[in-house]
Amino acid sequence: MTKQDFGKLVLATALTGIAVGLALATRELSRFSPVPENFLLGLVFLAGIALGGLLRGFAQLLVAILVVMLVGGAVMTAALLVSELGDSLLGLEATLSVAVSKAVLNGFLFVFPLTLIGALIGRLFQRD
Amino acid sequence: MLIASLWYAQAQWSYQRFIQTARGLEVQFTDTAVEETPAAVRVRFTLVLTNTSDQVIPIEGVSCLLYAGREFLGPCTILSTSPAVPARGEWRLTVTTDITGHYQENYHRARTEGIRVKGSLQMELPLGDGFVKVTRRFHQVISRS
Numbered sequence: 001m002t003k004q005d006f007g008k009l010v011l012a013t014a015l016t017g018i019a020v021g022l023a024l025a026t027r028e029l030s031r032f033s034p035v036p037e038n039f040l041l042g043l044v045f046l047a048g049i050a051l052g053g054l055l056r057g058f059a060q061l062l063v064a065i066l067v068v069m070l071v072g073g074a075v076m077t078a079a080l081l082v083s084e085l086g087d088s089l090l091g092l093e094a095t096l097s098v099a100v101s102k103a104v105l106n107g108f109l110f111v112f113p114l115t116l117i118g119a120l121i122g123r124l125f126q127r128d
Numbered sequence: 129m130l131i132a133s134l135w136y137a138q139a140q141w142s143y144q145r146f147i148q149t150a151r152g153l154e155v156q157f158t159d160t161a162v163e164e165t166p167a168a169v170r171v172r173f174t175l176v177l178t179n180t181s182d183q184v185i186p187i188e189g190v191s192c193l194l195y196a197g198r199e200f201l202g203p204c205t206i207l208s209t210s211p212a213v214p215a216r217g218e219w220r221l222t223v224t225t226d227i228t229g230h231y232q233e234n235y236h237r238a239r240t241e242g243i244r245v246k247g248s249l250q251m252e253l254p255l256g257d258g259f260v261k262v263t264r265r266f267h268q269v270i271s272r273s
Contacts, residue, residue, distance in 0.1 A: 015129045022132040031260055032142040035135055043132055079136060083143055 012054055013064045016047045017071025020115070024072065024106045025079030044110055048118020053125050061119050069111045073103040146255055150262060152180040153213070155249070159222070160270040162243055169227040169235050171204075171243050173270055177219040183254045185213040188261065190221060192247025196238035202231045204247065213251075242271040 020043075026033050027040045051068065055061045080099040160173040171194060179185055187210065194201040205225045213219035227235055235243075246267045252259035 019129040019132040022129070022136040026132070026136045026139045029139045029143050031255060032139045032146065033135065034138040034142075040135070079140075082140065 009054060009064075013051070013067050014071055016051055016064075016115075017068040018075050019047050020044050020068055020072035020111055021075025021103075022079060024103075024110065025076045027106075028076075028080060028102060029083065041110060041114065044114045045118045048115030049122035049125075050118075051115060052119030052122020055119070055123075056126070061116075061123075065112060065115050065119065068115055069107045072111050073100075073107050076103040076106060146253065146260070149181055149183075149253055150264070153185065153251075153264065154178040154180070155264060155266045157245075157266075157268045157270070160268070162270055162272045164272070167228070169201075169232055169243075171223075171225045171227065171245075171270060173223055173245065173268070175221045175223065175249075175266070177213055177249065179213040179215060179217055179219070182215050184215050185219075185254075186252045186259065187212055187219065188250040188252060190247065190249050192223070192245050192266075194225065194227065195244040195246065196235045196242075197240045197244075199234040199238040200231070201227050201235055201243065204245070242269045244269050 023040045023043045026035075027037050030037050033040070047068070048065075051064055052061065055064055077096075077099045080102065081096065084099075154177070156176045156178070158174045158176055161171075163170045163172075175190070177187075190206055192204040192206075194204060202225070204223050206221070206223055210219055210221075244267065247265070249264045249266065251262060251264065253262050
């Protein structure tokens with residue numbers, strides 16, 4: 001793998017993580033979301049397919065999924081905390097601990113399985 | 129990522145608009161009093177919710193707890209509540225609670241200048257064609273009369 005390829009891979013993984021984090025944060029605000037929850041989970045699945053199409057080794061794939069989980073978790077925590085601005089008197093807000101626990105839970109429940117299945121399907125589309 | 133950002137921005141915009149509606153509801157305490165008799169300590173207050181929006185806000189319930197310093201004095205006694213706040217109107221709830229028994233002992237032990245009321249209002253705020261349940265918390269210290 002060339003240095004340029006590695007750079008592209010890091011960028012693709014980071015962007016996938018951001019997309020996954022934002023999709024899951026939108027899912028938490030499902031009553032206010034413009035699209036149904038399934039669309040948001042579908043986006044996570046598509047991100048997995050895209051990732052699987054890029055990576056060849058299974059070990060690389062697992063590392064990339066782990067990075068996506070970490071980046072996605074951080075983005076989701078930050079995105080949920082944005083919702084907290086200005087609604088401190090309501091019972092809807094996410095405190096930091098709630099946001100982090102939601103991000104971790106979503107990481108294990110949705111990001112890992114959906115991106116893994118998506119990535120395995122994505123590998124089928126690889127050109128040798 | 130662009131699609132996810134767009135959906136997130138739309139959800140966030142919609143949420144912040146909803147929050148603006150919630151901010152239009154102001155909670156106030158009036159006619160507050162703490163009266164001490166040998167038999168009981170009576171706490172009285174009127175909770176006033178002002179609705180500045182053009183929509184009727186259904187109220188699901190009210191609950192509150194009383195404290196003197198760190199000592200717990202029991203729950204408030206809420207007899208009945210009006211089911212909704214009228215559009216551009218007021219909603220009033222008069223709460224009178226008698227603190228007796230070991231709660232009264234707690235009150236005398238605490239020796240504080242007032243009684244702290246801590247509670248929440250459960251209501252439904254309009255969102256699109258439906259409603260979303262929210263909780264509005266409140267707290268107030270009622271000084272001795």
